[in-house]
Amino acid sequence: MSGLGIGLIGTGYMGKCHALAWNSVASVFGDVARARLVTLAEVNADLASKKAAELGFARSTGNWRDLLSDPEIDVISVTTPNAFHPEMAIAALEAGKHVWCEKPMAPALQDAIRMRDAAKKSGRAAVMGYNYIQNPMIRHIRRLIDEGAIGSVNHVRVEMDEDFMADPETPFYWKSEIASGYGALDDFAVHPLSLLFTLFGHVESVVTDMVKPYPTRPLKDGGNREVENHDIASVLMKLEGGISAVLLANRAAWGRKGRIAVQIFGSQGSILYDQERMNEFQLYQASGRPEEQGFRTILAAPHHKPYDRFIPAPGHGLGFNDLKIIECRELIAAIGGQKAHVIDFEEGLKIERSVHAMAQAFAEKGWVSVA
Amino acid sequence: MSGLGIGLIGTGYMGKCHALAWNSVASVFGDVARARLVTLAEVNADLASKKAAELGFARSTGNWRDLLSDPEIDVISVTTPNAFHPEMAIAALEAGKHVWCEKPMAPALQDAIRMRDAAKKSGRAAVMGYNYIQNPMIRHIRRLIDEGAIGSVNHVRVEMDEDFMADPETPFYWKSEIASGYGALDDFAVHPLSLLFTLFGHVESVVTDMVKPYPTRPLKDGGNREVENHDIASVLMKLEGGISAVLLANRAAWGRKGRIAVQIFGSQGSILYDQERMNEFQLYQASGRPEEQGFRTILAAPHHKPYDRFIPAPGHGLGFNDLKIIECRELIAAIGGQKAHVIDFEEGLKIERSVHAMAQAFAEKGWVSVA
Amino acid sequence: MSGLGIGLIGTGYMGKCHALAWNSVASVFGDVARARLVTLAEVNADLASKKAAELGFARSTGNWRDLLSDPEIDVISVTTPNAFHPEMAIAALEAGKHVWCEKPMAPALQDAIRMRDAAKKSGRAAVMGYNYIQNPMIRHIRRLIDEGAIGSVNHVRVEMDEDFMADPETPFYWKSEIASGYGALDDFAVHPLSLLFTLFGHVESVVTDMVKPYPTRPLKDGGNREVENHDIASVLMKLEGGISAVLLANRAAWGRKGRIAVQIFGSQGSILYDQERMNEFQLYQASGRPEEQGFRTILAAPHHKPYDRFIPAPGHGLGFNDLKIIECRELIAAIGGQKAHVIDFEEGLKIERSVHAMAQAFAEKGWVSVA
Amino acid sequence: MSGLGIGLIGTGYMGKCHALAWNSVASVFGDVARARLVTLAEVNADLASKKAAELGFARSTGNWRDLLSDPEIDVISVTTPNAFHPEMAIAALEAGKHVWCEKPMAPALQDAIRMRDAAKKSGRAAVMGYNYIQNPMIRHIRRLIDEGAIGSVNHVRVEMDEDFMADPETPFYWKSEIASGYGALDDFAVHPLSLLFTLFGHVESVVTDMVKPYPTRPLKDGGNREVENHDIASVLMKLEGGISAVLLANRAAWGRKGRIAVQIFGSQGSILYDQERMNEFQLYQASGRPEEQGFRTILAAPHHKPYDRFIPAPGHGLGFNDLKIIECRELIAAIGGQKAHVIDFEEGLKIERSVHAMAQAFAEKGWVSVA
Incomplete structure (x- = not known):
């Protein structure tokens, strides 16, 4: 059984938190295959490379759009500042990826509606990060x-x-x-x-x-x-x-x-x-x-x-x-x-x-x- | 120095509480004369008499208006149900007594206003029981x-x-x-x-x-x-x-x-x-x-x-x-x-x-x- | 029903506490006669007089032994420093008084034994102040x-x-x-x-x-x-x-x-x-x-x-x-x-x-x- | 920089806890190389294989001694019942491995002394699991x-x-x-x-x-x-x-x-x-x-x-x-x-x-x- 392939965009507070979760979920629960930490995206290639090494991702990129076309990636974690959520989450869903997006959806209600619509249309899992x-x-x-x-x-x-x-x-x-x-x-x-x-x-x-x-x-x-x-x-x-x-x-x-x-x-x-x-x-x-x-x-x-x-x-x-x-x-x-x-x-x-x-x-x- | 003469109307939850306070205030503070617990009023003479013995009042009455004319009484504690507060407090103030009235003043705002007016006119201390x-x-x-x-x-x-x-x-x-x-x-x-x-x-x-x-x-x-x-x-x-x-x-x-x-x-x-x-x-x-x-x-x-x-x-x-x-x-x-x-x-x-x-x-x- | 006649020796922390208790016990419980606060004893007549006024005792004395012979006194509260407890408590018991003595009994075990013996012999109530x-x-x-x-x-x-x-x-x-x-x-x-x-x-x-x-x-x-x-x-x-x-x-x-x-x-x-x-x-x-x-x-x-x-x-x-x-x-x-x-x-x-x-x-x- | 190679013996309460720690330490701290989870040992090969998959170890064995001779392994986590600690920890130290052993050392004091001696002689890190x-x-x-x-x-x-x-x-x-x-x-x-x-x-x-x-x-x-x-x-x-x-x-x-x-x-x-x-x-x-x-x-x-x-x-x-x-x-x-x-x-x-x-x-x- 091969585990899910993971792409991560953003490595701030919540990005690290997502990486830790993907890294441990199989060990903790023992009933799912280990996730494969495929590619980490950051604002530039150097930071991405450094963070990928730290957080255990196999590859890194300074361009988050690289994740969209990667067939090894099944899910994309979106942990960037709120204003970027709509563009990234919608693109990921349209690329057929599942999305795990940090809260809130977007500063503007219209963007949040577009995200919901994209999720509905995609048929993919589109989940917000409401951990409490x-x-x-x-x-x-x-x-x-x-x-x-x-x-x-x-x-x-x-x-x-x-x-x-x-x-x-x-x-x-x-x-x-x-x-x-x-x-x-x-x-x-x-x-x-x-x-x-x-x-x-x-x-x-x-x-x-x-x-x-x-x-x-x-x-x-x-x-x-x-x-x-x-x-x-x-x-x-x-x-x-x-x-x-x-x-x-x-x-x-x-x-x-x-x-x-x-x-x-x-x-x-x-x-x-x-x-x-x-x-x-x-x-x-x-x-x-x-x-x-x-x-x-x-x-x-x-x-x-x-x-x-x-x-x-x-x-x-x-x-x-x-x-x-x-x-x-x-x-x-x-x-x-x-x-x-x-x-x-x-x-x-x-x-x-x-x-x-x-x-x-x-x-x-x-x-x-x-x- | 002779202490204040006290009249008490009502001996429920708050009536007992007032009586205990009048009884102890001099002992606790040591800087005021001991209050004289003069007369206790209750709804009937029997209950008044029983409660006066318990709470240490010298006399008792089944008619609260008896307190108004008693020159030994300086202050009247009003601890009856709220609806009675206006009549009693106003009568006491008009009789020249100081008043210590349990909260709230009255169910109707107009009555509360009348109480405030009576207090103002009387020049007496008119204090609400807000103990917290x-x-x-x-x-x-x-x-x-x-x-x-x-x-x-x-x-x-x-x-x-x-x-x-x-x-x-x-x-x-x-x-x-x-x-x-x-x-x-x-x-x-x-x-x-x-x-x-x-x-x-x-x-x-x-x-x-x-x-x-x-x-x-x-x-x-x-x-x-x-x-x-x-x-x-x-x-x-x-x-x-x-x-x-x-x-x-x-x-x-x-x-x-x-x-x-x-x-x-x-x-x-x-x-x-x-x-x-x-x-x-x-x-x-x-x-x-x-x-x-x-x-x-x-x-x-x-x-x-x-x-x-x-x-x-x-x-x-x-x-x-x-x-x-x-x-x-x-x-x-x-x-x-x-x-x-x-x-x-x-x-x-x-x-x-x-x-x-x-x-x-x-x-x-x-x-x-x-x- | 006439209440107990009280003598109090000492007006420090615990003396005041005893006085407050004697003063309020009937009001609080409603099932005992009001105590009569007869005489307060302190180290000198002036202090005794001042404290008697404050705490509501009818008389005062600078000589605690005056309490022993007073037929109006039924109980003596002993709230003096510990070293004085044996002498006072034993004298009170021997005079036929009930005793309410603050803890502990005495610095020396032998004195505590003497106090216990005196209590036993007297047939009077001899109670320690263990309020907790x-x-x-x-x-x-x-x-x-x-x-x-x-x-x-x-x-x-x-x-x-x-x-x-x-x-x-x-x-x-x-x-x-x-x-x-x-x-x-x-x-x-x-x-x-x-x-x-x-x-x-x-x-x-x-x-x-x-x-x-x-x-x-x-x-x-x-x-x-x-x-x-x-x-x-x-x-x-x-x-x-x-x-x-x-x-x-x-x-x-x-x-x-x-x-x-x-x-x-x-x-x-x-x-x-x-x-x-x-x-x-x-x-x-x-x-x-x-x-x-x-x-x-x-x-x-x-x-x-x-x-x-x-x-x-x-x-x-x-x-x-x-x-x-x-x-x-x-x-x-x-x-x-x-x-x-x-x-x-x-x-x-x-x-x-x-x-x-x-x-x-x-x-x-x-x-x-x-x- | 290549990370430490890890061997784990035991997968109970503490075994899982060690595995989670080895798995996350680099991501959390960001200043050490990612550990390589090399081999997991359990009481039999089947359980070992199952647990290795869950906890992310590359290989597994039913014989803990296999870990001793594996040059890829730098550290051995000992998380078996206390009675096994001495034999395993001493063998690991003698094989030149660093040891992370759960507390306490051993039921018998003599065994604990032997463990200490083996650690001293080995020059390796020998650390007890006192996480509090x-x-x-x-x-x-x-x-x-x-x-x-x-x-x-x-x-x-x-x-x-x-x-x-x-x-x-x-x-x-x-x-x-x-x-x-x-x-x-x-x-x-x-x-x-x-x-x-x-x-x-x-x-x-x-x-x-x-x-x-x-x-x-x-x-x-x-x-x-x-x-x-x-x-x-x-x-x-x-x-x-x-x-x-x-x-x-x-x-x-x-x-x-x-x-x-x-x-x-x-x-x-x-x-x-x-x-x-x-x-x-x-x-x-x-x-x-x-x-x-x-x-x-x-x-x-x-x-x-x-x-x-x-x-x-x-x-x-x-x-x-x-x-x-x-x-x-x-x-x-x-x-x-x-x-x-x-x-x-x-x-x-x-x-x-x-x-x-x-x-x-x-x-x-x-x-x-x-x-």
Whole structure:
């Protein structure tokens, strides 16, 4: 059995993460053929060559289009800056390759629609990189909700906070340009939305507030420049099925490093989760003797599939990069035509429609329905 | 020096709490004369007599109006159901008594306005029972904010959650009647508002979502009755000075017992607090070596005034009832004409105006300014 | 029904705490007559008079022996420095008074034995001030253990840590003199022992290590003085019934303010408790589906008697001083000849024997049986 | 540059972990040549072949001795049951291979000594698999201690608890045989010792208590069998330089899954760490304004080397398997003759001597010096 042939475009944060996943997925899961790391593409041949050696790719190129015509390549990982996603993902799909594209799809909604259309037409697997939904804790939470462990869910709160924009002295850079997106909303909010979609369903309507904590930022060479988007966003939402939800995102939240805090309230119990402690979640069930009811802290364990593929002992902990390995295994399932736990381009587009609706609701100062 | 003469109306949850406070305030603080517990009023003479013996009042009555004309009484604690507050508080003020009234002021805004007017006219101390602002942790947080310990505050989130309405099988009772109020909003939201007012200032505008997790509730004798108000409320707000705030209240939140979680984000740091662990708060300051920055868990200690009046050792913990003793000491200061850390009727009215604006924003599905 | 007449000797940390308890116990519990605060004794008449006014005592004296002959006094609270306990407690018992004496009994074992003998002979209630056993959380833990909620207990760890001796620059004072006791052992270890006795039974044998983190301390006027006792003690123990236990005490533990951390391991589960978060404990039960097993954080609530006497709502929190009020109620039960949840002089003596055995085990560098 | 040639013996829990590490180390670190996964040995050829395909080894064998004579192999990973370590590790060293051997060295002290001797004679890198010392949190803690961030350390407590032996109904199996070791002591205690050695130095003397929570265990076919070793061990210790330490190990601790809790007390502060939350530690420093002192929770971040090699963003979390990748990188450094952060066979032997001394101290009921 020969494994999938892999092409990788981009070797930044997520490019390395994809390479590690492709490199380890067979060893971890033991039920798929080892992927062949065929060609790595970077902005120039020298960097590509250096990175290929590091990351274990057989060949390298300074021209990403070389991957399209290579018959040894079955899948292309697209991990370049967001603005390049549409061109690359569409070209890859049109060339008959499967695509694994980092989130979000594209700054412009029209481009995201084109990507979805290309995926549909191609018949290939087209999967977005939403790794947080792969956490065995999140997957177990979904199972619990489906089983009715907390009854009927009626209210959800999700917060996503980091502090990379928290320092007012951080000089102006592209993340504060409107061309890069709305700010906290698309930079961030897509992650909580991937969780909401996975656990509950789509967003139906929204009302939004957004804030610029620092209206200007210093320029490196002196002076200031006006900040064009919003580092903080707060959204009230209605989800499918009538669940009310709150999404709060702040990329200027001092002290928060990778927080995605989820609170789920149901008619029989509650569930809490925080990405900063990604190997545990909390479950409250309104059953048994009242005087011993409480939130139970449940540590990740082999029971929580597929944790067992990584470590046979409970409480020893997966890491962020491990989530990408799980996502990779799901992608392979999708490529094989099996049911897969992924956000594909169709679902990814719904996430982006939600984000654009949130921005519209802010502009219009009222509730907006998601198309 | 003779202490203040006290009249108490009502001996439920808060009535007992007031009695305990009046009984202990001199012993705890050591700088005020012992209060004289003169007369306790209850709905009938028997209950009043029994409770007076328990709570240490010299006399008792089944007619609260007896307190008005008693020259030995200087202050009247009003701890009856909310609907009675206006009549009693106004009568007490008109009789020249100082008033300590439990929150909220009144179900109807017009009554709250009348109470404020009566207070103004009387020249007496008229103080609301907002005990959470008295926590030495909250007082220290205010000091930190004032000192600029976290720079300029730009975003605040407050959640208030309990679970006394969480069980869908709880039979319909008065708390689900619209006559009792909007539900989570006034039942609860006044507490977080008291904290926001204390720490940051008034609310300027709001947009609200509200939810009925259980549209009907069973009747004790069979059948169901439609629930008339909302157990869950979510509000986006602008505060004075441009701070954006989020207020989330849920009285159907399984597992939450007395949660009032506050997150304060500033340009130089963040502060976290949760009432369920009321003897600690967390402080993040973006200073010092980055690799050792983190949220510091600070335990209540004699440094945090007036903790020292209760216990000379750090980390030993105050309780909920102790906050009322501190509030009582502040009330005595207000009566003495000193600067006091309290929510008076003027400020209390602003809280209630905010709540009514929230309800209006929900009805109108848009942003509403607070009058 | 006339309440008990109270005499109080000493108005320091614990004296005030006793006064607050006597003052509030009837109001809180509602089932006992209000105590009469008769006479307060201090080292001189002026201080006594001042403190009597503050704490609500009718009379005062500079001579504690005045209390012995006063027929209005039924109970004497002894809250003076430890060295005075034997003389005062014995005199009070011989005068026919009930005694409530702060822990520990006495620096010397022989004095503690004399106190126990006097109590036995008097037929009066003679109760030690071990307030931590009164926490509704601890009482509920005992109930759970008795019910077999965690099966058969086989191992226990208790840590008691504070940091008032942590600073090496703290000048030498009496707490570092051997005359004041062994250091961490008696200063502290008596509290964890009170919990072990309450939950499991007596200590049978021990082996001990002790440490002087700072062999000398500066003198206020320059120079240094050798420290005579040990700020850190670690003890391995066998309890009645074969339970193995570990007791670790450190009064030089930076950052620990009032930590008494208990870990209880049984054949069907585990229980955790930490005094710094005294309104919660954690329970793990090895039952139900393994994938949802976890430590449950249980918040103090009216279910956990007698929390309900203080507050009718769950999760709102008792404080350190409230524990003394519960202890006071138990003392009143003991005085009334009822079954009471207290450490009396007989049991208190066993605690002190255990402490002396620990010190002996350190001196002899081996295991020692407790007499 | 050609990478190291790898042979692997054993593919259980740790075998897979080694394979994953060898497979990823170059991609993660980017500064070493990719290892060549040459040959995998298992107990028979079929299993070996299957596992080689899964884990990416080029060849496989049912006879581990085949690895000794293969010139393509530079390093042999020994991950078989402990009893096989001496024979395999010694043979590998004698064949001129570098050795990476899982802990502990061997059940019998004499075998561990032979391993150390063989390593010394060979001049090859001989490194034990103590992965917990590789956690960037632990490495940063060491840096803080070395820098004097908490002053002079005077007391340390380490607890290692899991619950795989907690159920009394678990049938008797080899882990309860004395031939497999002392129980909690060597099963476990070697891990905390690796941390103590890394952070502070060697153990000088010990006194020990051990407990059998379940004296017998059921046999699968009925009846019971006497348990031969101890699931719980408690040890008081003196370390080099006079630090007092406590080591508590319990493999029958319900609810504990991978706990290694460390408490370090110094003259200027304290440090806390718990392996169950391996991406954070807590630091208390007695500096700055007292009213804001507290334990700071510090999340793993790129500052904490080599976290940055895995993830460029803070707070996103490493996993257990990532620690093995770091260990692998350190092993490569050791092989290259560079200073490496590892426990080699010399140091590993000292750990095992400490364990044997602990068992002796229990047998002799007194303090024992470590040879």
